[in-house]
Amino acid sequence: MDITEAIDDSFGIEVILSEGGKTPPCCPHGPALLFEKVSKGGEKGRRFYACSACRDRKDCSFFQWEHEKVSEARLLAREAENQLRRPPFSQKEYCTRFRKFASLPPDKKKFCQDCQILLLPGEHEAHTSHKSTDVSESQLRRPSVLLRPLDNKKSNAQYLFTDRSSHFMLDTLAALGYRKVLCVGTPRLQELIKLRNLEQKHEPMKSLLLDIDFRYAQFYSQDEFCHYNMFNHHFFGGEASNAVLQAFLTESDGDKVVMVADPPFGGLVKPLANTFSLISQTWRKLQSSDSSNADMPMMWIFPYFFEPRILESFPSFSMLDYQVDYDNHPLYKHGKTGRRQSPVRLFTNITPRAVVLPKEEGYRFCSVCERYVWSLNKHCAKCNICPSKDGREWKHCSLCEKCVKPSWKHCQACGHCALPLHPCGHSPGKEGCFCCGSLQHKHKACPLKDTHRINSCRPNAKSGAKNVSRKPLLKRKAKRKSGAARRIKKAAQSM
Ligand SMILES: C[S@@+](CC[C@H](N)C(=O)[O-])C[C@H]1O[C@@H](n2cnc3c(N)ncnc32)[C@H](O)[C@@H]1O
Ligand SMILES: [Zn+2]
Ligand SMILES: [Zn+2]
Numbered sequence: 001m002d003i004t005e006a007i008d009d010s011f012g013i014e015v016i017l018s019e020g021g022k023t024p025p026c027c028p029h030g031p032a033l034l035f036e037k038v039s040k041g042g043e044k045g046r047r048f049y050a051c052s053a054c055r056d057r058k059d060c061s062f063f064q065w066e067h068e069k070v071s072e073a074r075l076l077a078r079e080a081e082n083q084l085r086r087p088p089f090s091q092k093e094y095c096t097r098f099r100k101f102a103s104l105p106p107d108k109k110k111f112c113q114d115c116q117i118l119l120l121p122g123e124h125e126a127h128t129s130h131k132s133t134d135v136s137e138s139q140l141r142r143p144s145v146l147l148r149p150l151d152n153k154k155s156n157a158q159y160l161f162t163d164r165s166s167h168f169m170l171d172t173l174a175a176l177g178y179r180k181v182l183c184v185g186t187p188r189l190q191e192l193i194k195l196r197n198l199e200q201k202h203e204p205m206k207s208l209l210l211d212i213d214f215r216y217a218q219f220y221s222q223d224e225f226c227h228y229n230m231f232n233h234h235f236f237g238g239e240a241s242n243a244v245l246q247a248f249l250t251e252s253d254g255d256k257v258v259m260v261a262d263p264p265f266g267g268l269v270k271p272l273a274n275t276f277s278l279i280s281q282t283w284r285k286l287q288s289s290d291s292s293n294a295d296m297p298m299m300w301i302f303p304y305f306f307e308p309r310i311l312e313s314f315p316s317f318s319m320l321d322y323q324v325d326y327d328n329h330p331l332y333k334h335g336k337t338g339r340r341q342s343p344v345r346l347f348t349n350i351t352p353r354a355v356v357l358p359k360e361e362g363y364r365f366c367s368v369c370e371r372y373v374w375s376l377n378k379h380c381a382k383c384n385i386c387p388s389k390d391g392r393e394w395k396h397c398s399l400c401e402k403c404v405k406p407s408w409k410h411c412q413a414c415g416h417c418a419l420p421l422h423p424c425g426h427s428p429g430k431e432g433c434f435c436c437g438s439l440q441h442k443h444k445a446c447p448l449k450d451t452h453r454i455n456s457c458r459p460n461a462k463s464g465a466k467n468v469s470r471k472p473l474l475k476r477k478a479k480r481k482s483g484a485a486r487r488i489k490k491a492a493q494s495m
């Protein structure tokens, strides 16, 4: 039995976080997450453990029923597999290697494209049949350019910030007085911070990168990089890495710290929120007593249609109108220049009016909402908000008494606004409640609403809950959208 079979006949999957003190089994990505099947009637199904980080079982096939007895032989095989998938060097060894590499003459500085590793002199021979390239000083300072972005659509596609977006974020954080940036899954931001320090034009900033991609370990010292899984707050380097985080979060000499996280798109909100809360708690414990109630300043970069779910976990967060865009993503471009506007936004507990969005890019300040908004996001006097979420100009419907997407029309039969081609008359929706499957009510009225909170409530039967990828969502007219893509698109439409 594997995860696909386990969820094949199911209606939905829910993540169960920390119930009691049971230690979860480990896959190569650290402690597995506990999931629960939810069937159409809303009955709870069997619980099982699966990998926290991989949404494709080709990347990690770990599966175990909650109360399954696992034989000694299987445990040993598992441990062997976990060992096999560890990085070839420890962080300390990577640092020593880097120092050696940096001191090599320019013509000896080689990088193996196939193995994605910096080569030391004695190692060239073993890579002669591989494609290797020279590494310049400036390339060594830009690992996110040197390394091939991971493009595994299902588990870990690496989308790197454009200069526009990364400079905007860094300038904003610097202007707000932050001197330490905890970079969770944001290697390009960390790189920019280090480059900026070299210019010696600004007050120096410190950064610590936490990322699952251990190729980055080659370029950073032990207090600059930790091999980390943000879905279970797992440090592959154990206690030593945890100590690095603690030291970083300690605000000595008034160095204010902020976290910036850009998780993979299909990442489950609930475990991510749990991780960010744990980081905030660690930060709080390290503060002087006067900030014992404060929350750690955070920016969580995620698509706008996850707003309800993020706010459910972090009610003090606001979604900003700023459109984050990516270099290696042709469709996720800013405003008018790209084929589409990027749906990726900043969610933050920093006061929105303090985050000044650039006027020259088309943002303006709304004095009523006290935040910067996108030019097409016009303030509605009736709703008394700037209502647009997706960057388009929304319009007020007096019957619904709220602003709706420009493409929506008020439907008399349904009694609310919807896309002109919606499955009309099937109120509360042809597919009923997306939480428990009942056709009698909508999610809002679902009696199980508070018990069934998962990122994407209902997986497509075949593709499974974990098949959430970043790319398919972007292809508006993809021939056949994955279950996840359909779901996320639906989430976007229902907003
Ligand atoms: C969408 S990319 C964001 C990159 C960012 N925009 C930048 O330019 O620096 C997601 C990042 O999270 C990392 N990542 C993916 N899964 C992760 C996990 N389970 N734990 C920690 N990091 C992860 C990836 O290696 C990648 O660097
Ligand atoms: Zn795994
Ligand atoms: Zn090689």
Ligand SMILES: [Zn+2]
Pocket (backbone or CB within 6 Å): 366, 367, 368, 369, 370, 378, 379, 380, 384, 385, 386
């Ligand atoms: Zn407004």
Ligand SMILES: [Zn+2]
Pocket (backbone or CB within 6 Å): 380, 381, 382, 383, 384, 387, 395, 396, 397, 401, 402, 403
């Ligand atoms: Zn309105």
Ligand SMILES: [Zn+2]
Pocket (backbone or CB within 6 Å): 397, 398, 399, 400, 401, 409, 410, 411, 415, 416, 417
């Ligand atoms: Zn309406």
Ligand SMILES: [Zn+2]
Pocket (backbone or CB within 6 Å): 411, 412, 413, 414, 415, 418, 422, 423, 424, 425
């Ligand atoms: Zn209708």
